[in-house]
């Protein structure tokens with residue numbers, strides 16, 4: 215007994231074969247344009263050259279154009295159509311006859327010229343589309359200052375771009391990343407990638423975010439910070455397409471915790487992973503208090519999140535936070551070749567599969583995010599946190 219899906223696939227194949235034969239039946243030779251400006255007439259040589267060029271076209275120009283070419287070729291070589299009209303049921307012959315007959319008394323010279331022009335336009339359309347195919351353009355999205363957002367090969371790349379600050383995330387950058395994720399969720403790209411410009415991936419929260427508050431406004435600053443952080447992390451939780459981190463160098467703080475919300479993490483062997491929350495008088499965010507123990511087990515997560523243990527790329531890979539580590543020398547080349555291949559996979563299939571893998575956890579993750587932000591809001595007002603920040607700016611402490 216035939217399986218319905220197979221029967222459907224076979225009938226589709228048969229239909230495609232029939233269409234292809236029809237196209238073949240209509241196929242005829244063609245040209246390139248070499249008109250002498252004086253006469254605007256094509257020579258027999260140009261007409262023959264056009265026929266050769268038509269054979270070299272890689273793309274099927276479609277039945278309508280092929281019928282036109284057929285008609286012009288017949289008119290140019292035999293003159294007006296005077297053969298008997300084929301029967302109604304002989305579709306292909308009738309379509310060809312109709313096309314030829316529609317040229318009426320067009321002279322053979324004019325038919326040659328039109329044929330030559332048509333082939334010439336097909337040749338130039340194909341060569342310009344080949345240039346595009348050979349090097350798909352990278353389009354840069356407008357309206358960003360702290361990040362660079364580009365789309366190429368079905369990949370939207372969001373690049374932290376404050377290399378002189380080790381890509382620390384300022385308030386403006388949080389907002390721009392939110393906007394970029396919203397754009398990437400809706401645009402035609404298949405996957406999105408987060409990476410850093412320069413030697414660092416990202417040095418985490420910009421500590422200046424804490425120093426910009428007016429005197430007496432620290433509580434407001436903490437409250438607003440928690441609202442922004444919650445919205446920022448929520449965009450990672452809800453991002454509907456595969457999200458890949460390309461960790462090009464050291465990663466600190468929130469840039470590490472977010473890796474648990476990414477679907478794949480590729481790291482250079484120069485990358486390190488550091489979440490010095492207690493050292494800064496703070497507490498975990500980015501859903502790491504829930505996801506890190508799940509990913510690496512409670513014992514290893516404790517070393518990172520409670521005791522500030524910095525991991526090498528190899529260690530992070532062994533603990534499941536990183537998918538794969540590459541030598542820095544070949545990192546960019548290898549990773550982007552791989553991502554290009556991934557991004558050519560069927561987009562909707564990837565999106566629904568991600569939803570299956572992550573969907574059930576979303577509600578939990580939002581609850582964790584909420585709780586982490588509430589705790590952090592209090593932490594930011596603590597002496598422990600304020601002292602750590604003062605100490606950093608007095609150049610007394612660096613990580």
Ligand SMILES: CCCCC/C=C/CC(=O)SCCNC(=O)CCNC(=O)[C@H](O)C(C)(C)COP(=O)(O)OP(=O)(O)OC[C@H]1O[C@@H](n2cnc3c(N)ncnc32)[C@H](O)[C@@H]1OP(=O)(O)O
Pocket residue numbers: 378379380382383385388417418419420421422423439440442443466467468469490491494496499606611612613
């Ligand atoms: C909405 C709010 C949400 C809040 C979410 C909370 C998240 C928690 C975290 O992310 S915790 C992590 C916070 N990050 C840090 O504590 C890192 C602090 N930076 C450093 O320790 C060092 O700068 C370094 C180890 C990253 C690099 O050291 P190195 O000696 O190689 O380079 P410099 O220190 O000279 O750095 C060059 C200049 O960049 C400034 N800078 C680097 N990182 C940050 C940062 N995170 N915040 C603010 N400024 C940063 C650094 O001060 C130098 O500036 P200068 O040239 O003016 O001295």
